[in-house]
Amino acid sequence: MSKKILVVVASTRPGRLGPAVAEWFVRATAGTASALGVEVEVADLAEVGLPFLDEPEHPSTGIYLHEHTRAWSRLVDSADALVFVTSEYNFSMPATLKNAFDYLSAEWAWKPCLFIGYGNTSAGTRGVQMARSVAATMRMLTIGGDIFLRIADTFSDGKVIETERLAGRAQEALTELDHVADVLRPLYRAEREIVPAVLADAAELLVLQRCCWVEEALANDRLDLPALLESEHEVRNALRDWTTWVVRLNGRLVGSARAKRDGESWLIGRLMVAPDQRHDGLGRRLLAYAESQAPAGVTAASLFTGERSEQNIAFYQKAGYSLSSSGDETPPGAVSLRKPL
Ligand SMILES: Cc1cc2nc3c(=O)[nH]c(=O)nc-3n(C[C@H](O)[C@H](O)[C@H](O)COP(=O)(O)O)c2cc1C
Structure with a gap:
């Protein structure tokens, strides 16, 4: 059974850098993903289109009234590991990412995740720090190799400047996510599996x-x-x-x-x-x-x-x-x- 790694693009504003970061990650890890037999899929929150949380029940009940929640649930549920591509807004994660976290519960639990942060002076570290604590609350396991991109140094014409060193870090992170997902699978698939x-x-x-x-x-x-x-x-x-x-x-x-x-x-x-x-x-x-x-x-x-x-x-x-x-x-x-x- 092949594993799926879901790359979530957090920012949604017109002209954002998020999709370019996700595109870079997918490109940089394509060879590693195919060698590992892992599928890498991008979930762009601008396309997922979640309104501010509008479910009456707590997500831990798994009772979802709206189709947008069910679709988001199916997508996250299908993932074995997550990569969050997130900018830093006012020292925190974008509200769109926090909202996307809040919609679900069991779908996140026990899955390994990686953050790719980007920003100005802090290179996105403060935003990721906040997002990491939310991910831990959702019982996700953050792996060590988070990637931080300082916009002034790593972007040109709205694209990530691709280097072997950066690609190597992405490939190592994907491999680590894959290995940790193997170990955690009995926990996160325990919801449905024998x-x-x-x-x-x-x-x-x-x-x-x-x-x-x-x-x-x-x-x-x-x-x-x-x-x-x-x-x-x-x-x-x-x-x-x-x-x-x-x-x-x-x-x-x-x-x-x-x-x-x-x-x-x-x-x-x-x-x-x-x-x-x-x-x-x-x-x-x-x-x-x-x-x-x-x-x-x-x-x-x-x-x-x-x-x-x-x-x-x-x-x-x-x-x-x-x-x-x-x-x-x-x-x-x-x-x-x-x-x-
Ligand atoms: C509302 C807002 C708040 C921001 N706050 C920060 C910040 O706290 N730290 C930082 O390094 N950059 C900050 N920036 C700059 C962003 O890092 C930069 O605009 C980045 O491209 C945003 O990601 P996006 O293009 O995917 O939206 C902020 C940008 C916006 C739009």
Whole structure:
């Protein structure tokens, strides 16, 4: 999957220098980007055209009323890293950049970013300093190699004077952004992706499984279900014994599944999706993902569910499972299902 680095041009006034700086950066890094397999896209805030923040809800809710916000959200969300090309206005960043930051929340989080500042005496450093603290508040990670351009020394006829030294700094910065994005990806893509669970997920997993297994208890008319009775300590221990995956939405844990090897079988269990996130294919995706993680030498996936959990049984049969004879791991009141892999 190729990564995208989004170059945001902050200033919007007629006759601005911002686009020329972005053009220089794209040109200077073209070879490096293609060697790394990275796509570099420019988002010019003059074209993005955001009005002053006009959303009624706090951006952390992800509830966006206006199409301009949704489009901005999609664009920032698609980025793996950001480059902010920003001038200095009155010792600060342009209001357009602060406004563009304020529109979103989760879309920025955990992504690496670089600043390219430009200005007169300060070469844009004071503006970038302000913008860096906003970026940190949005949980972005600023990398070290910010670039500062003093207008009197680095521009001629409205264009950046291209030198090898400057191009080299841009190329190093792009490479660093790419590497840091690789490391941070499990964090910033955790919103939608199936990622390995960590021990710190135990409390949320416990809440989700208790919530999901209430239906199991009702359907099967029994309360002695381990998923309902386990303590947080037991869930933590299970995270050590099983390979467990989770899915988060706006930071909230909304789905999970786990698996472990038992001879030639790949035991899949604790497939759960928060009630309000069902009927959107997440359960199917988690199941297919768990199956895809089976190690070599495994010949079948096996799992169990309550013998009266008709919806679950139908779900698994649709996914290619057939009822099978119960194995040692099958608890009382449950049926086993199996699917050749
Ligand atoms: C409203 C305004 C405020 C400015 N304040 C500063 C400043 O505080 N420090 C500085 O070095 N340059 C300042 N400048 C000069 C800008 O650095 C210079 O005009 C630059 O080209 C602005 O970026 P832009 O062309 O992309 O709009 C300011 C310019 C404007 C228009």
